[in-house]
Amino acid sequence: xxxxxxxxxxxxxxxxxxxxxxxxxxxxxxxxxxxxxxxxxxxxxxxxxxxxxxxxxxxxxxxxxxxxxxxxxxxxxxxxxxxxxxxxxxxxxxxxxxxxxxxxxxxxxxxxxxxxxxxxxxxxxxxxxxxxxxxxxxxxxxxxxxxxxxxxxxxxxxxxxxxxxxxxxxxxxxxxxxxxxxxxxxxxxxxxxxxxxxxxxxxxxxxxxxxxxxxxx
Numbered sequence: 001x002x003x004x005x006x007x008x009x010x011x012x013x014x015x016x017x018x019x020x021x022x023x024x025x026x027x028x029x030x031x032x033x034x035x036x037x038x039x040x041x042x043x044x045x046x047x048x049x050x051x052x053x054x055x056x057x058x059x060x061x062x063x064x065x066x067x068x069x070x071x072x073x074x075x076x077x078x079x080x081x082x083x084x085x086x087x088x089x090x091x092x093x094x095x096x097x098x099x100x101x102x103x104x105x106x107x108x109x110x111x112x113x114x115x116x117x118x119x120x121x122x123x124x125x126x127x128x129x130x131x132x133x134x135x136x137x138x139x140x141x142x143x144x145x146x147x148x149x150x151x152x153x154x155x156x157x158x159x160x161x162x163x164x165x166x167x168x169x170x171x172x173x174x175x176x177x178x179x180x181x182x183x184x185x186x187x188x189x190x191x192x193x194x195x196x197x198x199x200x201x202x203x204x205x206x207x208x209x210x211x212x213x214x215x216x217x
Contacts, residue, residue: 013152014037014040015040015044017150018040018041020185020199021041021150022044022045022046024180025041025045025050026106027048027049027050028049028051029107030051030105030106031052031105031108031109032053032054032055032107032109032144033052033053033054033061033077034077034078034110034111034123035077035078036078036111037151038110038111038150039076039078039080041109042061042063043063052085053096054076054077054082054096055096055140056093057091057092057093057096058089058090059089059091060088060089061083061084061085061088062083062084062085064081064082065081065083069083077135097136097139100136101143103145105145106145107147108143108144110140110141110147110150111123112149112150113168114161114167114168115151115161115213116162116163117162117214118188118191119176119179120170120173120176121137121147121149121176122168122169123137123171124171138171141171141172141174142173142174147175147176148178148179148180149179150180152182153182153183153210154210162179162186162211162213163213164214181199183210184207185197192215193213193214194215194217195215204217
């Protein structure tokens with residue numbers, strides 16, 4: 001059943017997406033937060049207890065520190081300042097990726113350049129653009145038990161990010177379970193994309209216009 005939940009208009013779209021993702025996270029889960037929108041999640045957990053992991057070697061990230069307490073030696077994979085929760089630990093990258101590759105991450109929350117209508121993700125390279133490397137994207141896509149994609153519905157150029165078929169390099173064979181944008185929540189079952197919730201005042205007709213991928217509702 002399609003739900004429509006309109007968030008207050010004074011919230012930024014990034015915060016809206018982060019808050020909606022928090023609703024999908026379960027108490028006690030080990031959750032990896034990717035770069036971009038996912039880094040906002042620690043600030044909106046409320047009383048929900050999660051163990052937040054960052055691929056640069058942190059287990060137990062806390063909320064964003066106030067400006068006067070920022071220490072740029074304590075950062076996430078996005079190079080954003082962080083605090084530590086009680087019991088947090090630091091370790092090298094090889095240990096971090098052993099957690100990811102060993103299947104110890106319950107949920108990975110990732111950004112994306114594109115997601116196709118079967119849930120396949122592209123989030124690390126734009127054809128023709130220079131990039132240093134894939135980072136942790138392929139390991140997270142392969143190793144996490146559940147994948148949630150946090151993304152704006154269209155690119156800065158207004159191009160659809162939810163597409164019929166990827167035109168950017170794939171991040172791996174495992175596919176997204178959920179995509180959450182500023183407008184909608186989509187799930188994937190049996191290779192099909194399902195609209196399960198609308199998060200803005202957008203109409204179905206307009207949503208179809210800005211979504212290249214086919215979806216059912």
